[in-house]
Amino acid sequence: ALQEAFETGNERVRSAVVAAIGELSTGFDELTFLLGDVSAAAEEIQASQDTQGAQLRVIIDKVDWVATEARLTREEAAAWRTSGGLADVGAAGHGPRWAHGCPYRGLQPFDEADAEVFYGRERLTAELVGRLAGQRAGQGILVVTGASGAGKSSLLRAGLLPALARGLQLPGSARWPRVVITPTAQPLAELATRLAVLGGTDAAPIRRELTEHPERTHLAVRHAVIADAERRTRGQAAPGGDTGRLLLIVDQFEQLFTLSSGGAAEVERQAFITALCAVATNPAGPADEPPGLVVVAVRGDFWDQCAAYPELARALQDGQFVVGPMTESDLRRAVTGPAEAARLEIEAGLVDSILRDLHSADANNAGVLPLLSQAMLLTWENREGNRLTSHGYGAAGGVSNAVSASADAAYGALPPHQQALARDMLRRMTIVGRDGRLSRRPVTRADLYGSAPAGQPGQIDAVLEAFAGKRLLTLNDGTAEISHDVLLHAWPLLGGWLADDQASLILYSQFAEDAAAWRDSRDDPSFLYRGTQLAAIRQADARWAADPARYPVLAATERDFLDASRRAAHRGTRQRRVLAATLVVLLIAAVAGATVAVRAARTANSQRNSALSGKIALQSEAL
Numbered sequence: 001a002l003q004e005a006f007e008t009g010n011e012r013v014r015s016a017v018v019a020a021i022g023e024l025s026t027g028f029d030e031l032t033f034l035l036g037d038v039s040a041a042a043e044e045i046q047a048s049q050d051t052q053g054a055q056l057r058v059i060i061d062k063v064d065w066v067a068t069e070a071r072l073t074r075e076e077a078a079a080w081r082t083s084g085g086l087a088d089v090g091a092a093g094h095g096p097r098w099a100h101g102c103p104y105r106g107l108q109p110f111d112e113a114d115a116e117v118f119y120g121r122e123r124l125t126a127e128l129v130g131r132l133a134g135q136r137a138g139q140g141i142l143v144v145t146g147a148s149g150a151g152k153s154s155l156l157r158a159g160l161l162p163a164l165a166r167g168l169q170l171p172g173s174a175r176w177p178r179v180v181i182t183p184t185a186q187p188l189a190e191l192a193t194r195l196a197v198l199g200g201t202d203a204a205p206i207r208r209e210l211t212e213h214p215e216r217t218h219l220a221v222r223h224a225v226i227a228d229a230e231r232r233t234r235g236q237a238a239p240g241g242d243t244g245r246l247l248l249i250v251d252q253f254e255q256l257f258t259l260s261s262g263g264a265a266e267v268e269r270q271a272f273i274t275a276l277c278a279v280a281t282n283p284a285g286p287a288d289e290p291p292g293l294v295v296v297a298v299r300g301d302f303w304d305q306c307a308a309y310p311e312l313a314r315a316l317q318d319g320q321f322v323v324g325p326m327t328e329s330d331l332r333r334a335v336t337g338p339a340e341a342a343r344l345e346i347e348a349g350l351v352d353s354i355l356r357d358l359h360s361a362d363a364n365n366a367g368v369l370p371l372l373s374q375a376m377l378l379t380w381e382n383r384e385g386n387r388l389t390s391h392g393y394g395a396a397g398g399v400s401n402a403v404s405a406s407a408d409a410a411y412g413a414l415p416p417h418q419q420a421l422a423r424d425m426l427r428r429m430t431i432v433g434r435d436g437r438l439s440r441r442p443v444t445r446a447d448l449y450g451s452a453p454a455g456q457p458g459q460i461d462a463v464l465e466a467f468a469g470k471r472l473l474t475l476n477d478g479t480a481e482i483s484h485d486v487l488l489h490a491w492p493l494l495g496g497w498l499a500d501d502q503a504s505l506i507l508y509s510q511f512a513e514d515a516a517a518w519r520d521s522r523d524d525p526s527f528l529y530r531g532t533q534l535a536a537i538r539q540a541d542a543r544w545a546a547d548p549a550r551y552p553v554l555a556a557t558e559r560d561f562l563d564a565s566r567r568a569a570h571r572g573t574r575q576r577r578v579l580a581a582t583l584v585v586l587l588i589a590a591v592a593g594a595t596v597a598v599r600a601a602r603t604a605n606s607q608r609n610s611a612l613s614g615k616i617a618l619q620s621e622a623l
Contacts, residue, residue: 064130071126071169078168103338104376106471107403107483109151110158112165118158119337120330121151124323125159129169131321132160136245138281138290141315143306144297146323148485149367152297153251155323156180160295164247175244177228182252184442185259185516187272188214198246199224200231210275211268217275218282221246222291246292248279253298257305258431258439261510262517262527270309277311299485301437325362326369331355334369335376344380345387353390357399368399370486375402377471403490406470411493414466421452422463424553426494429473429482432506438488438498442481450556507540515561529565537562 018038025035103117110118128144135142144152157180167174177198184190192207206220229243256269279292296315298306306312326334335351338344354375362368375396382392397405411422425448431441445464449457464480467473474483482488489495518527529537541554541562554562 064127067130068123068126071129072122074168075122075126075163075166078166098338098342102377102380103342103344104373104380105154106374106377106406107370107487108471108474109153109484112157112161115158115162117338117341118154119341120326120334121155121159124155125163126169128155128160128321129163131319132293132295133170135280135293135319136289138283140319141276141280141294141296141312142319142321143312143315144295144321144323145300145303145316147367148299148301149370150323150325151369152323154369156249156251156295156297160249161247172244173247175229176247177225177244178247178249180249180251182442183250183255183259183272185255185265186268186520187256188268188275191217191272191275195220195224199227201227211271214271214275215278215282217278218284218291221248221279222284225291243285245290246279248276248292248294250276250294250296253296253306254302254439257302258433259441259513260517261513264517264521265513273309273311328355331358331372334372338376339388343386344383347387347389350388350390350393354393354399361400367486370484371399371403371490374406374471375399378402378406403472403487404492407467407472407487407491407494410466410470410472414463418459418463418466421456421459422467423497424451425460425463425480426482427497428555429480430488430498432498432502432509436502436506438485440482440485440488442479445478445480447555447557448480451553504540504544507537508544511537511540511561512555512558515555515558518561518564519557523564525564525568528561528568530569534565534569538566 021034021038025032098117105114131142144156146152161178161180163169164173164176164178179194179198181190181194188210189203189207192210193203195206196203201224209220210217225246226243256272260268276294276296280290280294283289284291303316307316332351332355335354336346339346354372357375358368358372361371375393375398376388378396379388379393382395383389384392396402411419414422425443428443428448428451429441431439433439445457445460448460448464452460464473464475468475468480472483472487474481487494488498514527514529518524521527544553
C-alpha cells in the first residue's frame with residue numbers, strides 16, 4: 001500500500017496508511033514493530049529511487065547532448081547546401097555576405113534581422129530549442145535568466161527566433177506565429193495589442209477580457225492563432241489540421257517590477273502573470289495542448305521579485321534556462337564570425353588582445369558582451385580600409401573604455417544647451433528602485449518634449465540622434481530608451497550624475513510612478529499626496545526648480561499631479577479652518593450661554609434665600 005501511495009503521488013493516501021499503522025502500533029504492544037518496518041521500507045524505496053533518479057539524470061543529460069548535436073548537424077548540413085561551406089555557419093545558416101554596414105551591434109541587442117552576424121551562441125541556441133521542445137506538453141513558462149550583459153535578448157531574438165523560423169531544430173515551428181513584447185508600464189494592454197494584430201481584431205475587447213478573466217487568456221491566444229493561420233493559408237486547412245502554436249517571448253521581464261508600482265499596478269502585474277501561465281499550461285483545441293509556448297527573459301538580480309509569485313517560483317525551479325558566460329572559443333567566434341560574414345580582415349594578434357582585455361574586465365566573462373560589442377563597433381568605425389586593426393581598437397578605448405568613450409564623444413559633440421538637455425533626458429530614462437537598484441526606463445518623445453522649454457523639440461531630437469548614432473540609445477515608435485543597463489555603470493559622467501542625485505532620483509522615480517498611476521486612475525483623488533509626503537515633494541520641487549541643470553524638470557503629468565495634491569491640501573486646510581472657526585463660535589456661544597445660566601442661577605438662589613428669610617421672619621413674629 002505504501003509503495004502504491006508513493007507511485008500514485010497521493011499524499012493523502014500515504015498519510016492515511018502511515019496513520020493507520022501508527023494507531024495499530026500504539027494500540028497493540030505486539031504490533032509496535034510495524035512502524036519500524038514502515039520506516040525501513042520507506043528507506044529502501046528512497047535509496048532505490050535516488051539511485052534510479054541519478055541514473056535517469058545521466059541518461060537525460062546524454063539524450064539532451066545527443067539531441068543538441070543532432071540539431072547542430074542539421075544546421076551545418078543546411079549551411080553546406082546553401083553556401084557551399086562551413087565558414088559562414090552561424091545561428092542563421094544563410095549566405096556569407098553581410099552588406100548592411102557594421103556587423104557588430106554595440107549596446108543594442110542582436111535582432112532577428114541580424115542573425116547572419118550572430119555568432120558564438122550556436123550550441124546554446126540548440127540547447128534552448130531542446131528545452132522549448134520539452135515545454136510543448138504544457139510544463140509552463142520557460143524562464144531565460146542570467147546576469148545583465150550575458151546576452152539573453154540577443155539569444156532569443158537572433159538565436160531562437162531564426163532557428164524556429166527555419167524549422168530544422170523543432171518540427172513544425174516554421175509555421176508558428178512569433179510575438180516578442182516587453183511588459184511596458186501596461187503589460188495587459190501590450191499583450192492585448194499584439195494578440196489583436198495577430199488575430200486581425202480590435203484590442204479593446206481583448207484587453208477587457210485579459211483584465212477581467214486573465215485565466216482565460218489561452219482562449220484568446222487560440223482564436224488569434226487560428227485567425228493568423230487562416231490568413232496565411234488563405235482559408236485553406238493546414239496540413240493535418242495543425243494551426244500551429246504561438247511563441248510568446250516576453251523580453252526585459254524586469255520591467256514588470258520597475259516601471260509601475262502601487263495597488264493598481266500590482267493587480268495588473270498579477271493578472272499578467274496569470275495570463276502568461278494560462279497560455280503556457282491550459283489546453284485548448286482538438287490536440288488538447290496549450291496554444292502557446294511562453295519564454296520570459298529576466299535579469300538574474302530580479303529573481304527575488306519573481307519568486308514572490310508562486311507561478312513564477314515554480315517556473316524558476318522547474319523551467320529555468322541560465323545564460324552563462326561564453327567560453328573563450330565562443331568569444332573568439334563572436335569576434336571573428338561577424339568580421340568573416342562582412343568580409344573584414346582582422347589584424348594578427350588583435351583577437352588575443354581583445355580576449356585578454358575581456359578577462360581583465362571580468363574574470364568570468366559574465367556580463368561583458370555589451371562591452372565587447374561596443375568595442376568592436378568602434379574598432380569597425382576606426383578600420384583601415386577593410387581591415388580591423390589594433391590601432392583602431394586602441395583608439396576605441398578597448399573593452400573597458402569603449403562605452404564611456406562613445407558616450408563622452410556623443411556628449412562632448414553637443415553644444416552646452418543640448419548637453420543640459422542630455423543630462424535631464426538621461427536622468428529621465430533611468431529609474432531607481434526603492435532598493436537603489438538602477439534600471440532603464442523607456443520614455444516617449446512627447447514626455448521629453450513636454451519636460452523641455454517651449455520650442456525645443458528639434459533640440460531634443462538632435463540629442464536623441466546623437467546618442468542613438470553611437471548605439472547608446474534605442475529609438476522606436478515614438479519612444480526612446482537607453483540601449484543597455486551597462487551604460488548606467490560604465491559611463492563615469494552619467495554615474496556621477498546618478499550618484500549625486502541618488503536620493504532625489506529615488507524620490508523622483510517614486511513620484512513619477514505615483515503621478516502616472518494617478519493619471520491611469522482617471523485622476524482618482526485617493527492617489528494624491530498629503531501631509532508629510534506632500535511636504536517632502538514640495539521641498540524637492542523647489543530644490544529641483546532652483547537647479548534645472550542638475551535635477552529633472554517635472555513632466556506635464558507630474559506637474560498636474562503635484563498641483564492637484566496642493567489644491568486638495570489647500571481645500572483640506574480651508575475646510576479645517578472653517579471647522580475651527582465654527583468650533584470657536586460654538587465655544588463662545590456655549591461659554592456665553594453658560595455665563596447667562598450661572599447668573600440666572602445666582603439670581604434665583606438670591607430670590608429663594610430672600611423669600612426663605614421673609615418666611616422665617618413671619619413665623620417668628622407669629623410666635
